[in-house]
Amino acid sequence: MMKSVAVLLAGCGHLDGSEIQESVSTLLALSKYGVDYECFSVNTEQYDVIDHLKKSPSHETRNLLTEAARIARGEIKDISQLDANDFEALIIPGGFGVAKNLFTYAYQGTNGKILESVEEVVLNFCKMDKYIGAICISPMLVAMALRNEATDLKVTPGFAQAAAEDMKKMGAVPVLLKSDEICVDEINKVISAPAFMNPDASLYDVYTGIEKLVKYIAERM
Amino acid sequence: MMKSVAVLLAGCGHLDGSEIQESVSTLLALSKYGVDYECFSVNTEQYDVIDHLKKSPSHETRNLLTEAARIARGEIKDISQLDANDFEALIIPGGFGVAKNLFTYAYQGTNGKILESVEEVVLNFCKMDKYIGAICISPMLVAMALRNEATDLKVTPGFAQAAAEDMKKMGAVPVLLKSDEICVDEINKVISAPAFMNPDASLYDVYTGIEKLVKYIAERM
Numbered sequence: 001m002m003k004s005v006a007v008l009l010a011g012c013g014h015l016d017g018s019e020i021q022e023s024v025s026t027l028l029a030l031s032k033y034g035v036d037y038e039c040f041s042v043n044t045e046q047y048d049v050i051d052h053l054k055k056s057p058s059h060e061t062r063n064l065l066t067e068a069a070r071i072a073r074g075e076i077k078d079i080s081q082l083d084a085n086d087f088e089a090l091i092i093p094g095g096f097g098v099a100k101n102l103f104t105y106a107y108q109g110t111n112g113k114i115l116e117s118v119e120e121v122v123l124n125f126c127k128m129d130k131y132i133g134a135i136c137i138s139p140m141l142v143a144m145a146l147r148n149e150a151t152d153l154k155v156t157p158g159f160a161q162a163a164a165e166d167m168k169k170m171g172a173v174p175v176l177l178k179s180d181e182i183c184v185d186e187i188n189k190v191i192s193a194p195a196f197m198n199p200d201a202s203l204y205d206v207y208t209g210i211e212k213l214v215k216y217i218a219e220r221m
Numbered sequence: 222m223m224k225s226v227a228v229l230l231a232g233c234g235h236l237d238g239s240e241i242q243e244s245v246s247t248l249l250a251l252s253k254y255g256v257d258y259e260c261f262s263v264n265t266e267q268y269d270v271i272d273h274l275k276k277s278p279s280h281e282t283r284n285l286l287t288e289a290a291r292i293a294r295g296e297i298k299d300i301s302q303l304d305a306n307d308f309e310a311l312i313i314p315g316g317f318g319v320a321k322n323l324f325t326y327a328y329q330g331t332n333g334k335i336l337e338s339v340e341e342v343v344l345n346f347c348k349m350d351k352y353i354g355a356i357c358i359s360p361m362l363v364a365m366a367l368r369n370e371a372t373d374l375k376v377t378p379g380f381a382q383a384a385a386e387d388m389k390k391m392g393a394v395p396v397l398l399k400s401d402e403i404c405v406d407e408i409n410k411v412i413s414a415p416a417f418m419n420p421d422a423s424l425y426d427v428y429t430g431i432e433k434l435v436k437y438i439a440e441r442m
């Protein structure tokens with residue numbers, strides 16, 4: 001059976017959806033290493049829609065799954081169809097769409113909640129001892145989901161100090177890194193990359209970190 | 222002065238906008254080769270909006286420039302601000318958003334018209350003897366724009382036979398290629414890559430072709 005990775009997206013665009021450049025970098029690296037992948041998202045209305053030119057709310061309604069389909073060229077399924085048994089690993093790119101929709105960290109901080117379907121998926125991969133790759137703000141989601149499962153979970157917030165403090169509040173161990181580096185927690189099988197948590201990172205540095213994350217997982221799954 | 226490339230986008234999503242994976246591949250390759258870039262699009266309502274999950278019209282209205290800003294993380298300008306004097310080269314990724322908006326090829330074929338602002342930009346780069354990189358369906362746009370300027374313009378339609386015939390009708394010479402290859406017309410300084418004109422191409426092949434295109438231009442500008 002071909003090795004396969006599930007990629008979890010949340011809309012399309014860094015201010016209200018999945019960060020597009022990180023998401024494509026993830027799919028590109030998977031394609032480079034010959035890993036089959038399937039994309040998933042949540043079939044629900046987005047928390048908000050942001051005009052990415054003006055960087056202000058646009059008062060539209062859009063659907064997370066429908067918009068994420070733009071990144072995936074239509075090849076995407078509802079998260080209800082994501083069975084961890086079918087995949088060797090899970091990768092979650094970043095973006096405010098993750099922090100506003102997959103969990104509520106963007107407006108509730110460490111008191112936020114994770115969407116039930118998302119939490120279940122993360123816990124399932126963890127319990128099956130399968131790798132989870134988390135990019136940008138997604139390591140925060142993974143830290144929250146595994147708060148009661150993992151001990152001393154090492155994750156990276158890039159160099160974002162406030163995010164590092166929030167990770168500590170959830171019992172995780174933040175590792176400050178540049179965007180072309182990755183954080184490896186081999187015990188918990190969580191690999192993370194800062195990507196645009198360092199907002200001045202070049203796209204090539206972001207891709208380099210994500211490629212390292214994908215390569216690490218692809219070589220071990 | 223730092224070498225710089227203008228990237229022309231048209232929305233966000235392969236069925237009604239710029240092909241996202243091709244667009245990010247272009248920006249990534251430019252970043253890899255240390256080339257500074259600026260993104261541009263047209264401030265106008267899209268021809269249509271397609272639900273990328275259902276692959277059917279969604280009866281919304283969206284703006285080309287505003288949606289393209291999602292790919293560019295907000296760093297994008299109106300094409301009216303694109304002065305060919307400021308750049309060493311122009312690159313146009315593909316997607317139906319190009320063929321429906323930047324010119325009307327998607328519904329009028331070789332009888333289609335190019336948006337005046339876009340035609341002017343392409344002609345300016347050509348007249349200044351600067352490189353034009355054209356990806357996916359964009360070689361068709363360049364062939365149309367340079368119909369009366371270039372002789373025996375070599376461009377690639379991938380392996381799309383109908384597109385090859387249309388290129389011939391406009392006096393161009395189609396070169397059938399795989400997605401990891403590029404078509405070089407050094408006389409007219411037009412470099413093209415098939416990308417998803419070959420719809421079964423892997424993302425890594427698409428990126429490889431685009432990286433070759435960017436590298437070729439970056440080393441010569």
